[in-house]
Amino acid sequence: MRLIVGLGNPGKEYETTRHNIGFMVLDNYFKCKNLKFSDSKYNGIYTKTIINGEDVIFLKPQSYMNLSGEVIIKFINFYKIPIDNIFIIHDDLDIECGKYKLRYKGSSGGHNGLKNIEQNIGTQNYKRLRIGISNNKLIDTKDYVLGKISKEEKEKIDEVIDKSVSIIDDYLKMEFDNLMNKYN
16 A cells, blocks of 8 residues: 655645645646545544555645644554655745655755654654755745745646656556656
């Protein structure tokens, strides 16, 4: 079984903010694949489906970003999902807007959602798709990540969100090293 998690904050006021890119990726994937988030538990909305003969859970934690790990660990424990089968999709200040990077381990880089995930699962060794939102040093980081995506940024981010459909599809059928070689 695999767990694919898009990080974000719940609520209308956060829908179009930089910090909600993980939610945007899953929403777009679901639109393209005609899927729906059909269930909720452990403060998360999710769908469990079968892709390529394998059980896959898509999850959007409904806690705030900095508590995402508390939701994720409950799914890991309940479904007995190995850490190696977890794929986290999130925004990244250290990557230029419109760019992305696949990684299978690393630090949180100051990202509060990732810090909480690492505290709860006990490791930094989990797969992730980091989507760049750039960084504006003139704006407080919290205000920046919770700020609305500009029209110019949206065009760049939408391209990555569209490409993420192929990345997720390939993640579900390729070894992660091959996935990184193909997309990084």
